[in-house]
Amino acid sequence: MMPADYLSVVLLIAGGIFFLAGTLGLLRFPDVYTRLHALTKADNVGLGLIVAGLALHAESWTVVGKLLLIWLLVLLAGASVAHLVAAAARQRGIKAWKR
Amino acid sequence: MNPAFLYALVGVGLFTLGLYALIVHAHLLRKILAINVMASGVFLVLVALATRTQGAAPDPVPHAMVITGIVVAVSATALALALMLRVRAETGRAELAEEPLE
Amino acid sequence: MQTFFLIVALFLLLNLGAGMWRVFRGPTAADRMLAAQLFGTTAVATLLLLAQVDGNAALRDVALVFALLAAVTAVAFVRRAWTDQEADHDAG
Amino acid sequence: MTLLQSVFDALLGFALLWLAWQALASPDLFKGIVLFIAFGLLMALAWVRLDAPDIALAEAAIGAGLTGALLLAALARLDKSSWRGFGRTPVRPPEGNNRDVIHPSKRDTKSAHEKTRKPKPITENGKGQAAFCGLLVVSLSALAAGLGYAVLTLPSQAPGLSDSVAASLEASGVSNPVTAVLLNFRGYDTLLELGVLLLALFGVWSFGVVPERRESSPGPVLDRLSRLLIPWLILVAGYLLWVGAHAPGGAFQAGSVLAAAGVLWLLTGWRLDTRFSGWPLRIILVAGLGVFVVVAVVLILMGGRLLEYPPSFAAALILLIEAAATLSIGITLAALFLGSRPETGPQR
Secondary structure: OOHHHHHHHHHHHHHHHHHHHHHHHHHHOOOHHHHHHHHHHHHHHHHHHHHHHHHOOOOOHHHHHHHHHHHHHHHHHHHHHHHHHHHHHHHOOOOOOOO | OOHHHHHHHHHHHHHHHHHHHHHHOOEHHHHHHHHHHHHHHHHHHHHHHOOOOOOOOOOHHHHHHHHHHHHHHHHHHHHHHHHHHHHHHHHOOOEOOOOOOO | OHHHHHHHHHHHHHHHHHHHHHHHHOOOHHHHHHHHHHHHHHHHHHHHHHHHHHOOOHHHHHHHHHHHHHHHHHHHHHHHHOOHHHHHHHHO | OHHHHHHHHHHHHHHHHHHHHHHHHOOOHHHHHHHHHHHHHHHHHHHHHOOOHHHHHHHHHHHHHHHHHHHHHHHHHOOHHHOOOOOOOOOOOOOOOOOOOOOOOOOOHHHHHHHHOOOOOOOOOHHHHHHHHHHHHHHHHHHHHHHHHHHHOOOOOOOOOHHHHHHHHHHHOOOOHHHHHHHHHOHHHHHHHHHHHHHHHHHHHOOOOOOOOOOOOOHHHHHHHHHHHHHHHHHHHHHHHHHOOOOOOOHHHHHHHHHHHHHHHHHHOOOOOOOOOOHHHHHHHHHHHHHHHHHHHHHHHOOOOOOOOOHHHHHHHHHHHHHHHHHHHHHHHHHHHHOOOOOOOOOO
């Protein structure tokens, strides 16, 4: 294995852990706002790490650009959707969870 | 098992599940979902069987048919949904009458 | 290395299966929709990994389309299915 | 490696069946639709595993995107109270019967009626119903067994038409075999398919102009999102159209992505100006079919057979037809999403 491979393995494993964290948050957090928080943050970081890990193996810079574009689009959509869902939930009077 | 046959069997299963739901449920939206599941099952069988080409690229003809089919399915779904809303507006229910309406 | 990519893809698929539970539980429609959103992101990651495993560049285009379309369903949900006009329906 | 792939396939197949079952059996319609969207996502992964990236692209745009938006919009136009699990307080089903939810309804007798008529088997009588269901399950199991047997007894090697396609790919004008089949070898399929799309739209429009809900203001975030995303959607549609000649992609995939741009635009609250919703819109809607038919007629008049392109023009003709078809497919699907005929001409 090349040094780049080791780095890529580390990045992919870290990405997987972030995905796992997002799912755990989705399953375990008490209300829609906290779940939103867990999901949109963890998964977008997870995808970013996986994109980074794969970019090390990309055959050309075009591929790296495409990977990056995909990640940016997911980030844009994720952030906006999180805002829209949270705003809609607030408008409907869903109370935020308090300890 | 050969993945072609695995996916083909899943397709058969989807078709049967969809047919069951189509018969059992009265709500039109469920019937529309059921027909879509049946269509997916048929597509899956077609494409799975197209991979039996000794390691070469799969047969492109079923692929082309399925792409056409997916677009036809979505347009038919849109028409069916419009019809369902029409039925709902006329009768107040999103179900078909069991006996003819007077 | 390819094997490792496939293992990560498999892990993500299992992860997706676990997220399914939230679709069942709800309780609000937004929770279910969020889970669907998670599936979208996971599918993008899985496709990118499979693109590397199979050496098939076209799968990155599929992932690109997924990334673009994930927002459309969610916007349809917020704008149509879950609008403030009907809020009084289930507030009581 | 192969073992892992088999595990992946088995898991995916199981998840597909299970999701389909849950989507169809769920008592809550909204939940059913979300599960169906997830089903579409996994179908795209199945196409990838079956080495069909062209279909995966179409499924990603349609199965996981447009169909979900269509279903959600239609559900919103059905009566809200006919589906539950939708507010801050989940409605608990009464004991004994988890199908019928009756909570004090306001003023609307129709919706109360609808609530008591949750999905139920088509026979009223209890005993007859059980017998009917039993018979149904038995006959459908027999059907599934028969189909499964038929599938499993097929020869495990069957090249089909792939050799013939490969042999004449050179003359088709494109190097992606799926595009070659769609636009050249079986171009008439695609021609008729565009006709079907148009017919579906005629069907929807025949219900007349339905007064539409007023779209609320999109707000800054949605506004900015659509402004950022729509150009990318249009760009990617153009990319897929172009790349379809030699790699997975093509008119259907490009058209669906274009339709997604239209749907997002409609959801943001934008409407086609009434000046353009008459003839200009109709011309775009029939452009795909029109160009196709004109090409077919001209080729016949020049002495060829139906949609038999001269090899030297094939690439240009295919690109011309695909460009027109992409535009028509995109606009038709977006119009189908709108669900009714847009108002035309000067304001009454």
